Amino acid sequence: MRAGLVRDLAAALAGLGLLIALPMLFPQPALRDFLIYFFAYGLMAMSLNLLVGLTGLVSFGHAAYFATGAYAFGLLMQSGLVPIPVAALAAVGGTALIALVVGAICVRLKEIYFSFITLAFQMFIHSIIVTWVGLTGGDQGLRGGIPRPPFLGLDLNDARVLYATCAVVFVLCILAMRQVSQSPFGYTLRMIRDNPARANFLGVDVTAMKLGIFVFAASMASVGGLILALFVSGAYPEFAFWTTSGEAIFMIMLGGMKLFLGPLVGTLLLQTLNHFVTIYTEHHGLVLGTVILVIVLGLRRGLADFLFDAIQARRARRAAALAAAAPAAFAPAPLDGRTV
Amino acid sequence: MGTKTLSRAPSRRQVVGGLAAGAAITGFPHIAGAQAKAIRIGMPTILSGRVAILGTSSRAAAQLAFRQINEAGGIGGRTLELIDRDSKGRPDEAAKVTRDLINNDGCEIIIDGEASSGAFAVHEVIRDLPVLCVHTCSETSSLSADPKLHVRTAFRCARQGIHDAVAGGTYAARIAKQKGLKRWMTCSPDYAYGRDNTAEFLEFAKMFEPSIETVDQVWPKLFAPDYTESITKILQTKPQAVYSALWGGDLVAFIEQSNLYRLFSNVAMFSGGLGDPPVLTAIKQLPPGLNTAYRYNRNYPAKPANVAFADAFAKVAGHEPTNWAWQTYLGCLFVAEALRRTGGRTEGSALAAELKGMAVAAPFAVGDAITMRDTDHTIIGYPVAWGRTVPKAPFVEDFSDVDWGRIVELETQWKKGKGYA
Amino acid sequence: MNLEALVDCLSSASCAVTQVSTGLIVGMLLFLVTSGLSLIFGVLGIINFTHGAFYMLGAYLAFTAYALSGSFLLAMVAGAAGVGLFGILFERFVMSRVYGRDILMQLLVCYAMILILDDGVKILYGGEYRMMGMPDVFALPPVEIAGGFVPGYYLFMVAVALAAGLVLWLGINRTRLGKIVRALAINPQMVGALGINTTLLYAGVFGLGSLLAGLAGALAAPIRTLTPGMGVSILIESFIVTVIGGMGSIAGAFLAALLIGFTRAFGAIGFPLFVDGLMFALMALVLVVKPSGLLGREAA
Structure with a gap:
């Protein structure tokens, strides 16, 4: 067992404990609601960062998989044939399959062209959802609610159980993503990001690696989608619209790409900002736009990255100061010693 | 990026800090006091983007209706207060703001100004949190016609396909x-x-x-x-x-x-x-x-009350009433009448019982009144x-x-x- | 599929004239927007996602100018020049600060600008539908050409778009300034080293690209509905055109815009339900087969 894994497990347990404890300390339902949205969008942003930050694949179409997860799960539950865990696994598996097909075409393209083709596929999936009214309900979404029959003694109709289940799933997914990013596979991806030619030269099958992370990231995004579908009891074509992908990118940028959990910081920031700005004004576009401009032009990086860099710089400064101070502080001593 | 060792400490701390910020949300001072005189009515709607006029005109109509009701003495001395939220045309956002309006802002009634998919999302929230809800913008027939979608405290006050x-x-x-x-x-x-x-x-x-x-x-x-x-x-x-x-x-x-x-x-x-x-x-x-x-x-149905509504609305909104405006205005009249009949009680089931089959002599009625049909919770008798x-x-x-x-x-x-x- | 109807149409002069003109009408306005997008990408290497919002701004500026002055000419100038100026300011104070950075930073800045412009327009003009109204000069019955009918305003619109495209093409390929701009796209350091003010040139090119979006917006104002957020659909369409034609290629943008226009015009007769799917499929196909687009330079 890696030492890192133990630490990750401990961190995950602590995080889960915190997430479970919070609604007990603040029992208002609004906090639970807020956190469930945070889980859903957080998973999308985190998984997108596996592509953007880890592998250097800037996908403009990640929300497509968020949506397929939500739709597949919702449709399976509405069929009434399977229990929740089976529907969830099937939704994730189905999404992985779609991502495998789409990814096999997309990952062959480089840089901006990769971005464009992922966007094209997302718009394609969106138009399928809107057009296939018989299956998806078209623009009106999956109607009639998604049933939540009890399973394994868990009744998800109880808001607290629903929340706790979502929290567990969320933490498990984050942990899985952490393991992937820390694995040799993860380091290969970093190499591909930094120097694909070198990776290729070293015998790495770059295309297969990219496809692998593409499918994994899509699966994780689909978990986010199904959490949201479970919570709002429906799935809507807006999940697959390009604005949803844009928002995920936005969360990553707001939080930062350097830290593993940076996208979560971004998700939290955007959700909080959105929550309060919408309460106070209908001109949230103006406010949000201004905030983004200030962050991008002022900090020139995500907030978590900014803090990270600032801490790094301070440590470096302190180290430098220590190094500089050392002779100054210790120099008189021998002198004193000599005088004594 | 050499983040594998250094990344941990700050990131965990940030998450904790962030969650604390999230917790602050619940402390938001929107909870009405116990002795509050106003009855809060929440309105999720679309106030931005291409169909912003749907939301802005619905909101103007609701504001107009509540002002008139309040000026006439309110509901047994209590006033009606409108709290509107922009869903930006996103159904999941509509669900979220509706939940927030009920859970956080103390809204006891929802007037839903969402179109198509958003209305279905709000409908599901009401299934979960059964306050009175009146959909005033969705014309999709199945919302009220399909018995599988029926929600006991949800009504439609809008024309139907x-x-x-x-x-x-x-x-x-x-x-x-x-x-x-x-x-x-x-x-x-x-x-x-x-x-x-x-x-x-x-x-x-x-x-x-x-x-x-x-x-x-x-x-x-x-x-x-x-x-x-x-x-x-x-x-x-x-x-x-x-x-x-x-x-x-x-x-x-x-x-x-x-x-x-x-x-x-x-x-x-x-x-x-x-x-x-x-x-x-x-x-x-x-x-x-x-x-x-x-x-x-404004000239059909040809009634003085209809012209008066059009004039009053135009004064508030700066343009003639929209289809969504009269529907929302009528929805507010239904809600106010139901509140009068319950004596100000706002439980969803009590209000729903009053609304079933209620007839309101609205400015827009073709005959004498517009009726909220009790079987499928939708209006008939409108133009x-x-x-x-x-x-x-x-x-x-x-x-x-x-x-x-x-x-x-x-x-x-x-x-x-x-x-x- | 209804190929018979398509063949019937092509063999009748009136139908052919109407459909060809439809293709031009749909295609040329799209070309005008896309040429600006492509120009900016070709020279500055950035994707101006605010281009759709600039188109919207052009339409609203023209709307205001027309309402104040009653002159369509003035409205066009106001729309084009106003947005051109706005583009220069945007480039100088915002966009130039994220040059050379991540494409995501540029995307984010553009996203912020779209939010601000959409909201700004809503605050100033309200959410109501606006229509500038057809200038009296063009309030004529459609012109008859070989049995087919083409509205006078559309003839004017297509002519302006073609003229703008031609001037742009000549300017880039036949003038000294055009040469410098082309050099700037390939080796900005060298251009700078020759004592040419590249900062000014960048701002100028960005302004010119924005001006084209503004002009397209002004031309659209008499016939298309003005609402906040009207730039979104045009952005996506011009994006598809840019990708198909080749990023940075004006001629490619022209070709692809015509392709889309004719696909829509004749598709409406031959295969009505498949036009949108066809556009996405075409874009994906081009990306897979030749990512640099029909007439784009091969990526380095």
Whole structure:
């Protein structure tokens, strides 16, 4: 067992404990609601960062998989044939399959062209959802609610159980993503990001690696989608619209790409900002736009990255100061010693 | 990036800090005090983007209604307070703000100003948190007609697709018989509402006038800016009449672009959405003689109360009332009357019991009152007339009404066919 | 599929004229927007996602100018020049600060600008539908050409778009300034080293690209509905055109815009339900087969 894994497990347990404890300390339902949205969008942003930050694949179409997860799960539950865990696994598996097909075409393209083709596929999936009214309900979404029959003694109709289940799933997914990013596979991806030619030269099958992370990231995004579908009891074509992908990118940028959990910081920031700005004004576009401009032009990086860099710089400064101070502080001593 | 060791400490701390910020949300001082005099009514709606006018005009109508009710003494001394939230046209956001309005802001009643998918999302929230909810913008029939979707405390105070289809079909069949219009084409937006609406219109038109024949159909995209290829297709096909379910800004563009081709000099136009005053006023050259369904008109039904509403609304909003405006205003009247009857009690089930079958003498009633039907929680007795355009305000005249008894009869048949009844 | 109808149409002069003109009408306005997008990408290497919002701004500026002055000419100038100026300011104070950074930073800045412009327009003009109205000069019956009908305004619109495209093409390929701009796209350091003010040139090119979007917006104002957020659909369409034609290629943008226009015009007759799917499929196909687009330079 890696030492890192133990630490990750401990961190995950602590995080889960915190997430479970919070609604007990603040029992208002609004906090639970807020956190469930945070889980859903957080998973999308985190998984997108596996592509953007880890592998250097800037996908403009990640929300497509968020949506397929939500739709597949919702449709399976509405069929009434399977229990929740089976529907969830099937939704994730189905999404992985779609991502495998789409990814096999997309990952062959480089840089901006990769971005464009992922966007094209997302718009394609969106138009399928809107057009296939018989299956998806078209623009009106999956109607009639998604049933939540009890399973394994868990009744998800109880808001607290629903929340706790979502929290567990969320933490498990984050942990899985952490393991992937820390694995040799993860380091290969970093190499591909930094120097694909070198990776290729070293015998790495770059295309297969990219496809692998593409499918994994899509699966994780689909978990986010199904959490949201479970919570709002429906799935809507807006999940697959390009604005949803844009928002995920936005969360990553707001939080930062350097830290593993940076996208979560971004998700939290955007959700909080959105929550309060919408309460106070209908001109949230103006406010949000201004905030983004200030962050991008002022900090020139995500907030978590900014803090990270600032801490790094301070440590470096302190180290430098220590190094500089050392002779100054210790120099008189021998002198004193000599005088004594 | 050398983050594998250093990344941990700051990131965990940030998450904790962030969660603390999240926790602060619940401390937001929007919880009404126990002795609060105001009854809070929440309104999720769309205030930004292409259909912002849906939300802004619905909100203006609700503000107007509540102000009038409050000035008249409120509900047993308690005032009504509106709290509106923008869902940005996103259904998951609509669900979220609705939950927040109920859980966080202490709203005891929801007036839902969401369109299509957003309304279904709000509907599911109400299933979960059973306060009284009145949908005032969704026209999709299944929202109230499909018993599987029924929610005990949710009502629709808006026109319904199937009612419009029967009325439109009846009117179209009559004109078709008079003028010998046999070859028909349709030009409707390519989404669920556009397709359902068009199919139902044609179904009833053909039922009443079997000589009507659909020669072709074009389906421009929803929110398409340009309709030239659809218009030239109509020119090529040379139908005698065209039905269109286009609405809002799309319809404005379609009419203006058709004007360039002088389309309406040879083709009879039947529109489901043209009767909305903001559409009529936006069109610079409104061709005379186009047939349109009633959406709103200050002169129809010809009642002083209706003109008074239009004047008061125009003062608040700066433009004529929209279809969504009268529906929301009426929804507020229903809510206020239900509150009066419960003596100010706001439990969802108590209010719902009062609303079932309630008749309100509204300015918009064709007869004496508009009724909230108790079986499927939707209104009947509202104007479903068709009229013809004239180039000057009030733009539509010569309204001819369709008998509600007949509409309900055909609606029942339709429900049976769909397996709803 | 209805190939018979398509063949019928092509064999009748009136139908052919109407449909060809439809293709031009749809295509040329799209070309005008896309040429600006492509120009900016070709020279500055950035994707201006605010281009759709600039188009909207042009339409609203023209709307206001027309309402104040009643002159369509003035409205066009106001729309084009106003947005051109706005573009220069945007480039100088915002966009130039994220040059050379991540493409995501540029995307984010553009996203912020779209939010601000959409909201700004809503605050100033309200959410109502607006229509500028057809200038009296063009309030004529459609012109008859070989049995087909083409509205006078559309003839004017297509002519202006073609003229703008031609001037742009000549300017880039036949003038000294054009040569410098082309050099700037390939080796900005060298251009700078020759004592040419590249900062000014960048701002100028960005302004010119924005001006084209503004002009397209002004030309659209009499026939298309003005609403906040009207730039979104045009952005996506022009994006598809740019990708198909080749990023940075004006001629490619022209070709692809015509392709889309004719696909829509004749597709409406031959295969009505498949036009949108066809556009996405075409874009994906081009990306897979030749990512640099029909007439784009091969990526390095």
